[in-house]
Every structure is written in C-alpha cells, then in structure tokens.
Amino acid sequence: xxxxxxxxxxxxxxxxxxxxxxxxxxxxxxxxxxxxxxxxxxxxxxxxxxxxxxxxxxxxxxxxxxxxxxxxxxxxxxxxxxxxxxxxxxxxxxxxxxxxxxxxxxxxxxxxxxxxxxxxxxxxxxxxxxxxxxxxxxxxxxxxxxxxxxxxxxxxxxxxxxxxxxxxxxxxxxxxxxxxxxxxxxxxxxxxxxxxxxxxxxxxxxxxxxxxxxxxxxxxxxxxxxxxxxxxxxxxxxxxxxxxxxxxxx
Amino acid sequence: xxxxxxxxxxxxxxxxxxxxxxxxxxxxxxxxxxxxxxxxxxxxxxxxxxxxxxxxxxxxxxxxxxxxxxxxxxxxxxxxxxxxxxxxxxxxxxxxxxxxxxxxxxxxxxxxxxxxxxxxxxxxxxxxxxxxxxxxxxxxxxxxxxxxxxxxxxxxxxxxxxxxxxxxxxxxxxxxxxxxxxxxxxxxxxxxxxxxxxxxxxxxxxxxxxxxxxxxxxxxxxxxxxxxxxxxxxxxxx
Numbered sequence: 001x002x003x004x005x006x007x008x009x010x011x012x013x014x015x016x017x018x019x020x021x022x023x024x025x026x027x028x029x030x031x032x033x034x035x036x037x038x039x040x041x042x043x044x045x046x047x048x049x050x051x052x053x054x055x056x057x058x059x060x061x062x063x064x065x066x067x068x069x070x071x072x073x074x075x076x077x078x079x080x081x082x083x084x085x086x087x088x089x090x091x092x093x094x095x096x097x098x099x100x101x102x103x104x105x106x107x108x109x110x111x112x113x114x115x116x117x118x119x120x121x122x123x124x125x126x127x128x129x130x131x132x133x134x135x136x137x138x139x140x141x142x143x144x145x146x147x148x149x150x151x152x153x154x155x156x157x158x159x160x161x162x163x164x165x166x167x168x169x170x171x172x173x174x175x176x177x178x179x180x181x182x183x184x185x186x187x188x189x190x191x192x193x194x195x196x197x198x199x200x201x202x203x204x205x206x207x208x209x210x211x212x213x214x215x216x217x218x219x220x221x222x223x224x225x226x227x228x229x230x231x232x233x234x235x236x237x238x239x240x241x242x243x244x245x246x247x248x249x250x
Numbered sequence: 251x252x253x254x255x256x257x258x259x260x261x262x263x264x265x266x267x268x269x270x271x272x273x274x275x276x277x278x279x280x281x282x283x284x285x286x287x288x289x290x291x292x293x294x295x296x297x298x299x300x301x302x303x304x305x306x307x308x309x310x311x312x313x314x315x316x317x318x319x320x321x322x323x324x325x326x327x328x329x330x331x332x333x334x335x336x337x338x339x340x341x342x343x344x345x346x347x348x349x350x351x352x353x354x355x356x357x358x359x360x361x362x363x364x365x366x367x368x369x370x371x372x373x374x375x376x377x378x379x380x381x382x383x384x385x386x387x388x389x390x391x392x393x394x395x396x397x398x399x400x401x402x403x404x405x406x407x408x409x410x411x412x413x414x415x416x417x418x419x420x421x422x423x424x425x426x427x428x429x430x431x432x433x434x435x436x437x438x439x440x441x442x443x444x445x446x447x448x449x450x451x452x453x454x455x456x457x458x459x460x461x462x463x464x465x466x467x468x469x470x471x472x473x474x475x476x477x478x479x480x481x482x483x484x485x486x487x488x
Contacts, residue, residue: 140435147431151422160485161418165432168414168478172436175467179439183446 012089014231015240021224028221035214042207056120059113060204065212067110067131069219070138071173073103077145078170081163091227093159094234096166097149098226102219104142111135130181137176141169155234270355274363275370282371292333293375299325300383311388318387319397319448326376326401326444327437330408331430333372334416337364337409338483342420348487357483362476365406365413373405384448393448396457400447403464404440410468410475411436417482440467 011017043061050057077099084092114132115125126132145162152158235241282289303321304314341347350360380401381394389397415433422428447460 137435137438140431144428144432144435147428148418148422151419151428153423157485157488161482164414164478164482164485165418168436171474172439175439176435179442183442 012087012091014091014094014235015238017091018228018231018244021228025221025224025228028217028224032214032217032221035210035217039207039211039214042203042210047203047207053121056117059117061207061211063110063113063117064208065215066106066113067135068212069215070103070107070110070135072216073099073106073219074138074141074166074173075170077103078166081166084159085163085167090156090159090234091231093163094227094230095223096163097159098223098230099219100142100146100149101226102222104139104146106215106219107135107139107142111139130177130183133180134173134177137180138173141173145169265354265356267356267359270353270359271363271366273355274350274360275367276363278364278367279370282367288336289371289375292329292372293379295332296325296329296376296379297383299328300386304386314386315388315452318384318389319393319445319452321387322380322383322397322401322448323404323441323445326373326380326405327408327434327441329376330373330405330412330437331433333368334412334429334433335426337368337413337416338420339416342486347420347483351483351487357480358476361413361417361479361483362472365409365476365479368413369406369409373401373409377401377405389448389452393451396451396461397448400444400457400461400464403461403468404444407440407464407468407471408437410471411440413479414475414482417479417486420483420486440464443467 011020039061043058047058047061049055077096080092080096080099083089084096111132114135118127119125145166148165149158149162152161232241300321303317307313307317338347341350351357353360377398381389381398384394384397412429412433415429415436418432419429443460443463447457447464450457450460
C-alpha cells in the first residue's frame, strides 16, 4: 500500500469513528437549526397565501421534507446494511441501527402532518391515497426492522438478520408503491390528487428545499449521536472505551 | 491409478441444485402427509375466517359480492402466515436444519424444495377450496376460475416471501407476532394484484394484466427468496 492513497477504512473502526462523530455532531446540528429557522421564516413570513388552499398549505414546509427523508433514510439504511453484509464491518451495521428510529420518526411525521393537512383541504384526515398508503407500509417496514433487531439478543446476529430484512424491504418498497398506486386508480374517483397540484411559487419551493436540507442535517446529527451511544454500548469491554471514560471522569 | 484417483472415483457424484430441490421437497411432503390433521386445521382456519365476514358485515348479497375477493385473499394471507412457523421452526428446533445446511447440496436449493413442499401442503389446498367459498360470496363462473388461478399463482409467492421472515425469526423471542410484522407488509402487492384480478373480472375487465403481474412476482420471488432465506438460515445457525 502506497502512502499516497487515502485509507478510507480508517474510520470503519468504531474506535476511530467515535471521536470523529463527536466532532461532526455540533456542525450538523448547528446547520440544521439555522436552516430550519430560515425555512420556517421563508414558509411563514415570506411565502404568499395559497390561492386555493389558504394558509393550511403551509404545513407543506414540514410535510414534504419529512416524506422525502422517510424514503431517503430507508435507502441509506439499506445501503449500510448491504455494506455490513458484504464487507462485514461492524460500524456499517451500527449506522443502519442508528438511522432506523430517525427514519421511522420522519415517516410518522409525514403521515401525521399529512392527516392535519388533509382535514382542511380534502375534508378528511385519511384517504387511501397511494402515497399515504405506501408511506404507512413504509412505517411498518421500519417497525419490523427495529422489532427484529430488538428481538435478537446477540448483536452480531441482530446486525445480519436485520440487514437481510432491510434489503428485502428496499427491493419491495418500489413494488409496494406501484402496486398501491395502481390499486388506488382502480378503486377511487373523487379524491383530490396531490400530483395535479397547481404550479408552485419559487419561494415555496425554496422554503421546502431549505427545510429538506435542515431535515437531512438533523438526521445526520441524530444518527451520529445515536451511533456514538451504540458504539459505547457495544464496545464497552474494550480498552479504548475504558480509557475514554477515565479521561471523561478526570 | 494413484490413491488420489481412487478416492475421486469412489466419491459420490457432485450434488446438484435440482437433486437438492427434489430431495428436500419429497422429504417435507412426506412429513406433511404424516400429519394430515395439521393441514386440516389450517384449511378449517381458512374456511372459518372467511365465514366470519358475512356474520360481521351482514348477509346483503351485493355487499358480499363486492367484499368477496378481498376477504378470500386476506384470509389466504392469514392462513399462509399461520402456516409459516412449520416451514423451518421444527427442523431448527431438533437440529435437522443444521444437518441440512451441512449437506453437499446447495442450501438455496434445499430451501426452495422445502418452500415448494410447504406450498403444496398449504397454499394448494386453499386455492382448491376457494371457489367453493367464493360461491358463498355470490361470485360466479369466470370469477371463480380467476379466483382459483390467482390463488394458484399468488400463494407460492406468499410461501416464498414468508420463508424469508420465517428464517429471520428462527429461535427469536416473540416469534409469532414479529413474523406477522415482518411478512405482512411484504404481502401487500400480492394482495392487491390477487384481489384485483377477481374484481377486474367482476366489473367486466379482463384479469390478464393482474395475473401476469402475479406470475412476474412469482418468478422474481422464486429466484430471490430461496437465496435470501438461505442467507437468513445461515445467520440463524451461526
């Protein structure tokens, strides 16, 4: 190995990733807070009232980024699961484990804000719309992943079993989405469709995008915090954790 | 002839995938036929669940006709779920699964054989009985045929997808409820296409597209699921 090449696997070791994650968290958390504040300002102060939906549409600034993140985090989780299965790295599995609760949270947020949005605009909290239904199933997939992890005591076995599940789920997510979409077009006629929404003002799109970045950085910060806790929990028998704890205590 | 050649000449022929499928399918079928009562219980479960729906929603013929395909499919999903633990759990409990994993046959092939036997002893009887139950819901002629064909195409996919969940939950706490949580979301597309096929015939459209999609799902699951299940079995056996 030449000295010029960067050793990408250096940070695959929990011991060297732990301090790196600790240094990164404040950056991501601060950017998330600033971006969220800017997005809320754009959404509530700058963006005009919508012609057809009135003020109720403003929940879009939370709802859409949450829905994006819910799907994106599942893909990232599946990516880390694939890494953990193929490269057999512990840290990849820990990352996947750390991402799952944040992903489930965003899925729940997307459903919850969707219901709150649906009541004033469609007149119902819940319609069996294709997106809503597949989002609900995505929530079940997250719960299944976390429940399987939780049910297996041996962490290495939990890593690998839940990784297989996450990958099977990732293959299924698009199939579920299209099947539900198709089922939906067969069944229902009258409900308002999200896809035919009127063209969006540029400032609304900007607000949504900024909030999406805020949600992204928030997810990274949360995942890093959680992965640090997981690392400590699972590496507690090692010397470096004992050293770190001793230093902290002094 | 060197000693090594003699060893090679006496060694059994390499174990192929088809041999593995045939061996494990015939073994599991033999086992299933020896506990016929268990299969009967599953079939009765299916019939009883289907019977409960008219009692719950009322005997209105138009309503039952609209509900029929969905009810029959949901009941098949539940019956499939109920039968999944017997696919691997008993072999895992008495150590047979470990021996199977050690055999010279490729593990995915042995698993595929087990799944085939599982479907023959659980999914196939459901599909055969279903036209009879469809009659109770006021389905007619073509609709009954499509119902049976859709179940014949869909229930193997349920067994294949369910096998992954069954392997992942081997020897895990709270296996039953967890299995439902893992497997039922994956069943959603099959439910939609399966029930959709019958409904399409009910409203006078052809069921060709839904049946094609069910067949496509079966082929995709048939290729992927045994491999994923074998990986999950190896994880459980570690």
